[in-house]
Amino acid sequence: MHRLGLSVFCSVAALSCAAPALADPIKLEVANSWTSGGEAAAKQVIIDALAKKGVEWVDSSIAGFESANAAFNSRLMAGNPPPVKAAIAGLDQSEVIGQGLMTDIDATAKAAGADKALPKLLLDNVTFDGKIYEAPIEFHGESMYFYSMPVFAKAGIAAPPKTWDEMFADLDKVKAAGLIPVAWSGQGWQEVKTFNTILLSVIGTDGFNKVYTDKDEATVRSPGFAKAVDIFNKLHNYIQPGSENLNWNDATAMVITGKAALQFEGDWAKGEFVNAKQTPGKDYGCEFAPGSDGTIIISDVFAFPKVKDADQQKAQQILAETVFDPKVQVDFSLKKGSFPVRADVDTSALDICAQKDVAMVKAGKVAPEQAIVLTPAQNGTLTDLISQYFAAPTSTDAFVDGFVAMLKNA
Amino acid sequence: MGIGSRSDKGSGNLPGPTPLAGQVRRIAMGERRRVGRVAVPMLALLPVAAIVVFFYIGATLWTAGISLTDSRLLPTGKFIGLTQYQRLFATPVWQTSLVNLVILAVLVIGGCLVLGTLLAIALDRAVRFENSFRTIFLYPYALSFVVTGLVWQWLMNPGLGLQATAQQLGWTWFVFDWPQHRETAIYAVVLAGLWQGAGFVMVLMLAGLRGIDQDIWRATRIEGIPVTRTYWSIVLPQLSPTIATALILLAMGVIRTYDLVVAMTNGGPGTSTSVPAKFIIDNLFGRQNLGLATAGATVMLVTVLAVVVPIAYAQNIRAARRRNAL
DSSP states (O other): OHHHHHHHHHHHHHHHHHGGGGOOOEEEEEEEOOOSHHHHHHHHHHHHHHHHTTEEEEEEEOSSHHHHHHHHHHHHHTTOOOSEEEEESSGGGHHHHHTTOBOOOHHHHHHTTHHHHSOHHHHHHHEETTEEOEEEEEEEEOSEEEEEHHHHHHHTOOSOOSSHHHHHHHHHHHHHTTSEEEOOOBSHHHHHHHHHHHHHHHHHHHHHHHHHTSOOHHHHTSHHHHHHHHHHHHGGGGBOSSOBTOOHHHHHHHHHTTSEEEEEOOTTHHHHHHHTTOOBTTTEEEEEOTTOSSEEEEEEEEEOBOOSOHHHHHHHHHHHHHHTOHHHHHHHHHHHTOBOSOTTSOOTTSOHHHHHHHHHHHTTOEEEOHHHHSOHHHHHHHHHHHHHHHHSOOOHHHHHHHHHHHHHOO | OOTTOOOSOOSSOOOOSSHHHHHHHHHHHHHHHHHHHHHHHHHHHHHHHHHIIIIIIHHHHHHHHHTTBOOSSSOOOOBOTTHHHHHHHHOHHHHHHHHHHHHHIIIIIHHHHHHHHHHHHHHHHOOTTHHHHHHHHHHHHHSOHHHHHHHHHHHTOTTTSHHHHHHHTTOTTOOOOGGGSTTTHHHHHHHHHHHHHHHHHHHHHHHHHHTSOTHHHHHHHHHTOOHHHHIIIIIHHHTHHHHHHHHHHHHHHHHTOOHHHHHHTTTOSTTTTOOHHHHHHIIIIISOOHHHHHHHHHHHHHHHHHHHHHHHHHHHHHHHHHHHHO
């Protein structure tokens, strides 16, 4: 009896010594706003890659990036931030980083070769004070529209329009066929992106950069800018009623189901098409807005607030390392409809729409989206200005004045 | 429960020239005894009072202080005077918010009072199934503003709601899409607010009506005064404390309107249904603009004080006058 008890005790002790080798995965909370079908599938790519490295992704997602940002900011101010946040490169997190509230991933990024593989535009926007703070996971192009091929055929449109006049003529054909020409999501940030798509297509990549990056007033007051405002205004006649506060993926669903002809959307819309098992070139098409000579790009990144727990810090660096993994980048992009940030990955698996964007990036014809070069306060004022203009069009001059005031008010 | 009743527990029935004077003397005697008894409860309340002063008033002062700095996401100490207030009043969204607040205040408070009183009067007279009706009318108040906002958003959606149903049933002239147009969107919010608040006012007024002396009805019937005149000139003035209570509670709710607007229109179309609370929260968290948000909050505080303080002062004077007159 005595020896049995002793042997049981010894074997239990031995097993519990072996237990740390099979440790529980480290739980890492990630705050994000990727809640649609395609986005959730893309998240799963990273979740699976992390699980192999012993880190468990604890999802903390809130639909709508404005609400997600608000929740994150309030937790940050309370001193209890999540260890990882999905953010945007550039000025979005610059104040927080400047206040010393974020951890840098400089060593991990350099070890993964990021400082050589990332395009300079992006590298500059994730580096603060000489150190890399953010891990970019993808590029999104925001200069395209996605159209339903069956609807185009039904309306008798043979080929995508090359100019804005042809575009409006085609939209009239769709209207005559009894379908909705443009699926419109009536949320402020959506309207800003559509306006910018039109703006770049009219005044070109250089003009766009002059407006947003250089904040040049003369370009804002130019006739090209006014033309873009008029085109934006003209779209009123072609959108569906009940667009107010409609989520972007609900508008995409209208194109997927053949109720609407096209949607001006960033290429994250492809994630919805992928989820609905549609293929580009067969069921839907993607084209740059008529006259675009480049593409607006935005980069989603992961930012890492400072945390005290050593395990959490380790997990943060593991996530950064995973994000820079070329295979993860390609798989994530395939599911989400984006394209990888590393220039040294194999992009042949990407669909034709992403290939178009990659070609533009390689040619250097890119313009950073306004969220990268404007402060969050300016971005908010811009959103108010554009959404109020679309809801109640004033004169073009009044809009231009408001735009200039927003640029000056950093 | 009239003035002349002897049902209160006074300290002995001192005879007086009128029952009213006797009551007043009883109160005066009791008051002297009351002061001794007051010290212990006051001591017990001291921690709560300290918390109120430190956190509530202290936070208010801190907010006002921050509004004089150029804080962005996090508070800085850099004093810039009234620049934030200048920026605030130059912001079109803030101007729209103030206008919307006035519209909401007048229509929701006024509408709830009128509707609630009418419902209460109706229930007071028709006693059958009163409990069921009272419960049904009170149900909306039990819902959160978010649910109310979403429900009315769906009801007023042209593709999904009442308009679509009515048009499918053949009434193609029926249009009910207020949140879609910037001129009518705020009235959609008003409608949802009315639906939610009317039942609450009804319950308050019903309780007040039950306290009215039923002899009045007999008296007015004998005199031949019409029912509506009775209500307007005799009953409702007696209910003025209840009306005041309902008014204050409704006003508190309207000034704080945030979740109803967010759930229903999210400030849209454009920015036409912005309200001050939403403006402040948006700038505080989403737009990383602490200075502008605290400026807005301070303006709201000053507005509320500007309305409440004179009323409280006037009430104090009236009460003091009543005490001195006796």
